[in-house]
Amino acid sequence: MASSSVLSVATQCVSRNASSLSINETHKGKAKLGGSTLRFSKSSGRISMTVAVNVSRFEAIPMAPPDPILGVSEAFRADTSDAKLNLGVGAYRTEELQPYVLNVVKKAENLMLERGDNKEYLPIEGLAAFNKATAELLLGADNPAIKEQRVATVQGLSGTGSLRLGAALIERYFPGAKVLISAPTWGNHKNIFNDARVPWSEYRYYDPRTVGLDFEGMIEDIKAAPEGTFVLLHGCAHNPTGIDPTPEQWEKIADVIQQKNHIPFFDVAYQGFASGSLDEDAASVRLFVACGMEVLVAQSYSKNLGLYAERIGAMNVISSSSESATRVKSQLKRLARPMYSNPPVHGAKIVANVVGTPALFDEWKAEMEMMAGRIKNVRQKLYDSISSKDKSGKDWSFILKQIGMFSYTGLNKNQSDNMTNKWHVYMTKDGRISLAGLSLAKCEYLADAIIDSFHNVS
Amino acid sequence: MAIRNSLSGQLLRRSSAVSGARFISSWFRSIEPAPKDPILGVTEAFLADQSPNKVNVGVGAYRDDNGKPVVLECVREAERRIAGSQFMEYLPIGGSVKMVEESLKLAYGENSEFIKDKRIGAVQALSGTGACRIFAAFQHRFHPTSQIYIPVPTWANHHNIWRDAGVPMKTFRYYHPESRGLDFSGLMEDIKNAPDGSFFLLHACAHNPTGVDPSEEQWREISSLIKVKGHFPFFDMAYQGFASGDPERDAKAIRIFLEDGHLIGLAQSYAKNMGLYGQRVGCLSVLCEDEKQAVAVKSQLQLLARPMYSNPPVHGALIVSTVLGDPELKNLWLKEVKVMADRIIGMRATLRENLEKLGSPLPWQHITNQIGMFCYSGLTPEQVDRMTNEFHIYMTRNGRISMAGLNTGNVGYVANAIHEITKSA
Numbered sequence: 001m002a003s004s005s006v007l008s009v010a011t012q013c014v015s016r017n018a019s020s021l022s023i024n025e026t027h028k029g030k031a032k033l034g035g036s037t038l039r040f041s042k043s044s045g046r047i048s049m050t051v052a053v054n055v056s057r058f059e060a061i062p063m064a065p066p067d068p069i070l071g072v073s074e075a076f077r078a079d080t081s082d083a084k085l086n087l088g089v090g091a092y093r094t095e096e097l098q099p100y101v102l103n104v105v106k107k108a109e110n111l112m113l114e115r116g117d118n119k120e121y122l123p124i125e126g127l128a129a130f131n132k133a134t135a136e137l138l139l140g141a142d143n144p145a146i147k148e149q150r151v152a153t154v155q156g157l158s159g160t161g162s163l164r165l166g167a168a169l170i171e172r173y174f175p176g177a178k179v180l181i182s183a184p185t186w187g188n189h190k191n192i193f194n195d196a197r198v199p200w201s202e203y204r205y206y207d208p209r210t211v212g213l214d215f216e217g218m219i220e221d222i223k224a225a226p227e228g229t230f231v232l233l234h235g236c237a238h239n240p241t242g243i244d245p246t247p248e249q250w251e252k253i254a255d256v257i258q259q260k261n262h263i264p265f266f267d268v269a270y271q272g273f274a275s276g277s278l279d280e281d282a283a284s285v286r287l288f289v290a291c292g293m294e295v296l297v298a299q300s301y302s303k304n305l306g307l308y309a310e311r312i313g314a315m316n317v318i319s320s321s322s323e324s325a326t327r328v329k330s331q332l333k334r335l336a337r338p339m340y341s342n343p344p345v346h347g348a349k350i351v352a353n354v355v356g357t358p359a360l361f362d363e364w365k366a367e368m369e370m371m372a373g374r375i376k377n378v379r380q381k382l383y384d385s386i387s388s389k390d391k392s393g394k395d396w397s398f399i400l401k402q403i404g405m406f407s408y409t410g411l412n413k414n415q416s417d418n419m420t421n422k423w424h425v426y427m428t429k430d431g432r433i434s435l436a437g438l439s440l441a442k443c444e445y446l447a448d449a450i451i452d453s454f455h456n457v458s
Numbered sequence: 459m460a461i462r463n464s465l466s467g468q469l470l471r472r473s474s475a476v477s478g479a480r481f482i483s484s485w486f487r488s489i490e491p492a493p494k495d496p497i498l499g500v501t502e503a504f505l506a507d508q509s510p511n512k513v514n515v516g517v518g519a520y521r522d523d524n525g526k527p528v529v530l531e532c533v534r535e536a537e538r539r540i541a542g543s544q545f546m547e548y549l550p551i552g553g554s555v556k557m558v559e560e561s562l563k564l565a566y567g568e569n570s571e572f573i574k575d576k577r578i579g580a581v582q583a584l585s586g587t588g589a590c591r592i593f594a595a596f597q598h599r600f601h602p603t604s605q606i607y608i609p610v611p612t613w614a615n616h617h618n619i620w621r622d623a624g625v626p627m628k629t630f631r632y633y634h635p636e637s638r639g640l641d642f643s644g645l646m647e648d649i650k651n652a653p654d655g656s657f658f659l660l661h662a663c664a665h666n667p668t669g670v671d672p673s674e675e676q677w678r679e680i681s682s683l684i685k686v687k688g689h690f691p692f693f694d695m696a697y698q699g700f701a702s703g704d705p706e707r708d709a710k711a712i713r714i715f716l717e718d719g720h721l722i723g724l725a726q727s728y729a730k731n732m733g734l735y736g737q738r739v740g741c742l743s744v745l746c747e748d749e750k751q752a753v754a755v756k757s758q759l760q761l762l763a764r765p766m767y768s769n770p771p772v773h774g775a776l777i778v779s780t781v782l783g784d785p786e787l788k789n790l791w792l793k794e795v796k797v798m799a800d801r802i803i804g805m806r807a808t809l810r811e812n813l814e815k816l817g818s819p820l821p822w823q824h825i826t827n828q829i830g831m832f833c834y835s836g837l838t839p840e841q842v843d844r845m846t847n848e849f850h851i852y853m854t855r856n857g858r859i860s861m862a863g864l865n866t867g868n869v870g871y872v873a874n875a876i877h878e879i880t881k882s883a
Contacts, residue, residue, distance in 0.1 A: 056721050056746055056747045056751060057600075057601065057655070057690050057721070058600060058744065058746065058751065058754075058755050059747070059751070060600075061600055061751070061754050061755055061758055062754060062758075063753065063754045063757050064754075064757035064758050064760065064761040067551060067760070067764060070548070070550070070551060070764075070768075070769070074550075089548070091547055091548065099547050109541050110541065113537060113538065113541050116529070116534075118527040118528075118529055119527075119529055119533070119733055119734055119735055119736045119737060120519060120527050120735055120736055121498075121517070121519060121729075121735045121736050122736050123498065123502070124495065124498055157584075157766070157767035157768075157771075158767065158768065159768075160764075160765070160766070160767050160768040161766065161767040161768075164765065164766055164767070168622075173486070173488065173489050188764060188765060188768065191764060191765035192765040194765070195595075195762070195765040195766070196765075294486070302548075308547055308548045309547060309548050309549050309769070309771065309772035309773075310771055310772060310773060311767060311768075311769070311770065311771040317486070319486050320486075324486045324487070324489070326491065327486065327489045327490065327491045327492075328486050328489055330491045330492035331489055331490075331491075331492050333492060333495070334492040334495075335622070337495055337498075337587075337615060337618055338587070338591060338615060338618035338619040338621070338622040338623075339584075339587070339588070339591055339622070339766065340584035340585065340587050340588045340591070340738060340767075341498075341584075341585065341587040341588075341615065341738075342498070342736070342738070343738065344584075344736065344737055344738040344771040344773065344774065345736030345737060346736075346737060346771065346773035346774070347771065347773075
C-alpha cells in the first residue's frame with residue numbers, strides 16, 4: 001500500500017476526530033491518533049503504518065468473573081499442594097481419583113469405529129434412535145404416554161442445552177410465565193433462565209436448621225405462585241443439596257402442582273446415580289406423568305454414562321395428545337436451528353448403542369450400580385470419620401440422608417474458603433462437596449477439614 | 459433402600475387409579491406447527507421420495523462421485539488415535555485450547571502477529587451456527603442498539619440466528635440477478651449509506667447460496683470503504699479450503715482486512731472442509747486491540763456460552779486438533795480438501811458443458827464463474843418445484859444447487875431437467 005494513500009486515510013481519521021497528529025516512531029508500537037490507533041510494524045525492511053480502524057468496538061468490555069463451579073477446577077489445577085482435593089465439579093472419579101470411562105462406552109465407541117459410520121448432519125431434532133432410547137429410559141418403554149405418542153423428544157446439548165431449549169419454549173409461547181426454582185439450585189439454572197429472558201423466583205427448599213428439606217415452605221411457595229407457573233424440580237439427587245423429597249412428599253408436591261395448574265419442569269441429570277437403579281431414579285417423573293400432567297423433562301448423560309464432554313442429553317415434553325406433541329416438537333426444532341443447527345452426533349450414537357444393545361445395557365446397569373455404590377460407601381466412611389472425630393455432639397447424619405453425587409455440608413462461604421485456603425480442599429462456596437471426587441483414603445483428612453472449618457471459622 | 463422402593467409401589471397404585479387420565483386442556487394448545495426448515499426440510503423430503511432417479515442437490519454436504527458421504531482418511535486416522543484413549547471430562551467453557559490455536563493459525567496465518575501478541579479472544583463453538591449465535595448474542599449484549607447488515611441473499615439461518623439473539627437486521631445488495639454475479643456498485647453504495655460504525659456480515663469465501671465472491675481487487679475496495687466508515691466486519695467462513703482447494707487462498711479476504719488494520723470477528727466451521735458435519739465443531743474469534751482486551755472478550759463469550767450449553771462437545775475438537783496438529787495428517791488433509799474442491803470445480807464445468815451442448819438458449823457461464831459448494835442457478839421457485847415434482851430433483855426454492863450432490867452419474871440427468879424446464883422460459 002503506497003504511503004501516500006495511507007496518509008490520506010490517516011488524514012480522514014484526523015478530521016473525524018479533530019485532534020492533532022503526533023506520531024512516535026518506534027520499531028513496533030502504537031501511537032494514539034485521535035480516537036484511532038496507529039499501529040507500526042516492520043516488514044521487509046521498511047516501516048509501514050496501518051491505521052487500526054476504530055478504537056475497538058469492545059473497548060469497554062469488562063472481564064467476566066470466573067464460573068463459580070467450573071472455575072473451581074481451574075483453581076484446583078493451579079494448586080501445587082500434595083494434599084489438594086477437588087470436590088468441586090460433579091464429575092465421577094474412581095477410588096484412585098482418576099476420571100472413569102465406562103467399559104460400555106469404550107465398547108460402543110469401538111463398534112462405531114469398526115462400522116465406519118459417516119459423519120453427516122443429524123436432523124435438527126437429533127438421532128432418532130437416541131430419542132427413542134432416551135424417552136424409554138426416562139418413562140419406561142411401555143409407558144402409555146410413549147405408546148400414545150404424546151412425548152416430544154429433541155436431542156439437546158446435555159442438560160444445559162436441553163434446559164435452554166425448554167426455557168426458550170417458555171419465553172416464546174408462555175409470555176409472562178415464571179419459573180419457580182428451588183433455593184438453592186444448580187448455579188447455572190439462573191443463568192439459563194436469565195439469558196432466555198424468563199423471569200424466575202425461588203421456592204423454599206433447603207432448611208439449614210435441619211440440613212434437610214423445608215417441605216412446608218416448599219409447598220406453601222408452590223401454592224402461592226400464580227396459576228400456570230413452571231416449577232423446576234430435580235428428578236433425583238438434588239444439586240447442590242443431595243436432599244430429595246420422600247415418595248410421600250413427591251405425591252403431595254404432585255397434588256399441589258396439579259391443583260394450581262402449574263407445569264412441572266424436571267431436570268434429570270443423575271438418573272441411575274442416586275439409588276443405583278435407573279428405574280427407581282425416574283420414579284418422580286413417572287409419577288407426575290401418571291397423574292396426567294403435562295411435563296417438561298431435561299435429561300443429561302454426562303454423569304450416568306460419563307459422557308460429560310460429548311454434550312448429550314434431551315428435552316422431552318409430555319403433552320396431552322400426540323397432535324400437540326408434534327406441534328411442540330416442531331417448535332423446539334425451530335428454536336434449536338438458530339442455536340446450533342443440529343446436535344453433535346458422537347454422544348448420541350454412544351447412548352443409542354449402549355441402551356439399544358441388551359448386553360451393553362445390562363453391563364451399563366452394573367457399572368451404574370458400581371459407581372453409585374462407591375459414592376454410598378464414601379458417604380458412610382465420611383460420616384463415620386466425622387462422627388468419631390467430632391466430640392461436639394453435632395448431628396452429622398444428614399450426610400447419610402442425602403443422596404447422589406453431592407453433599408451440602410452446611411458450611412458457609414467463609415468456612416468453605418477455609419477448606420480451600422487452609423486445607424486445599426476445593427469445593428463451591430455454597431458448601432457443596434462432590435462425593436464423586438472423594439476416595440475412601442481421603443475421608444479422614446476431609447473429616448478433619450470439615451470439623452476444623454465448622455467449629456473454628458465463622 | 460426401602461423408601462425408594464415404595465415410590466414405585468405408589469406409582470403403580472396411582473396409575474391404575476388414574477387410568478384414562480384426567481387431562482387439563484393442554485398447555486400447548488396455542489403452539490402452532492412450525493414450518494419446515496427451508497434447507498434441512500429438503501433432505502427430509504428427498505429421503506421420503508421413492509423414485510430411483512431422485513437427486514439431492516439441497517443441503518450442502520459433500521458427496522463423492524458415487525453420491526456417497528465421505529469421511530476423510532485423515533479424520534479416520536485421527537479417530538483411531540483418539541478412540542477410547544481420552545477421558546471425556548468436560549472441556550473448559552471456551553473449548554479445546556489446542557483446537558482453537560490451530561483454528562486461529564489456519565484463518566489468521568501460521569505466523570500471524572495477532573496470535574503471537576495474543577490479541578485474539580477466541581472460543582470453540584458449535585460449528586458455524588454456534589459461532590454466529592454466540593457472536594450475535596455478544597453483539598446484542600454489548601451493543602444493544604446495533605443492527606446487523608446481511609447480504610441479499612444469504613444463508614437462510616443467518617436471519618434466524620440474529621433474530622433469536624434480539625439483533626435487528628438490515629440488508630445490503632449483493633447478488634445481481636441479471637448477470638448472476640456480484641452487484642458491486644450496489645454493495646459499495648449500501649456500505650457507504652449505512653451509518654458509521656455499523657456491523658456487517660461478510661462471507662469470507664464461497665458465498666452461500668450464490669457462489670458469487672468479490673474479486674481480490676473488489677475485496678480491497680470493500681475493505682477500504684468499510685475502514686473509512688468505521689464499520690465492524692464479521693466474517694462467516696464456512697468453506698475455507700473448499701472454495702479454491704487451497705485454504706490460504708480462501709482466507710485471502712480476511713488477510714486483506716487484517717493487513718488493512720480491521721479488528722474483525724470471525725466464525726469458522728469444520729463441517730464441510732473436514733467433513734465433520736455432525737460433530738458440530740467450529741471457532742469464534744474476535745481480534746482485539748491488545749491481550750488484556752482479548753482476555754476480557756473471551757471471558758464474556760464464555761459467559762454467553764455457559765447458559766447455552768455449558769461447554770462444547772469434545773469429539774470433533776479432538777479430531778480437528780489431531781489432524782491440524784500433526785504435520786503428516788495436516789498434509790493429508792490438504793490433499794483431501796483439494797480433491798473435494800477439484801471434483802466440484804469439475805462438476806461445474808461438466809454441468810455447464812452439458813447445458814450448452816443441449817442447446818440451451820440461456821447463458822450458463824455463471825456456473826463456472828461461481829465458486830464453492832453452491833451454484834445459484836437462476837431457477838425460479840416455480841421452476842424449482844417442477845424440478846422436484848417432475849424430475850425428483852431436490853433443491854432449495856431459491857434456485858440454489860449444491861454442486862456436491864452432482865456426480866458423473868447424474869449430471870446429465872440434471873442438465874436435461876434444467877434444460878427441459880428452462881428452454882421455453
